[in-house]
Amino acid sequence: MTEMGTPRWRKSSYSGNEGNCVEVADNLPGVVGVRDSKDIAGPSLTFAAARWASFVEFAKHHTSN
Incomplete structure (x- = not known):
């Protein structure tokens, strides 16, 4: 993804500090990175x-409780 920018x-702001999270990069043109x-x-x-x-x-509309 580096050729498209950094x-x-x-x-999520709902995530704690444990480090067991999905991270998203949505600042790249036309794509979203997930790691x-x-x-x-x-x-x-991507x-x-x-x-x-x-x-x-x-x-958002199909969550489990």
Whole structure:
């Protein structure tokens, strides 16, 4: 992802400080990066921004309690 710019990784404000989180970089043009906060030097997944937005909307409306 570096050829597209430098990702700015962030995690949910609901996450604690344990480091067991999913981090997202949504500052890249047209794509969203996703990685495991336990392995920041490891691989990341890249999704088209529109696909990621669809996933987030689905997750907002289909939560388990």
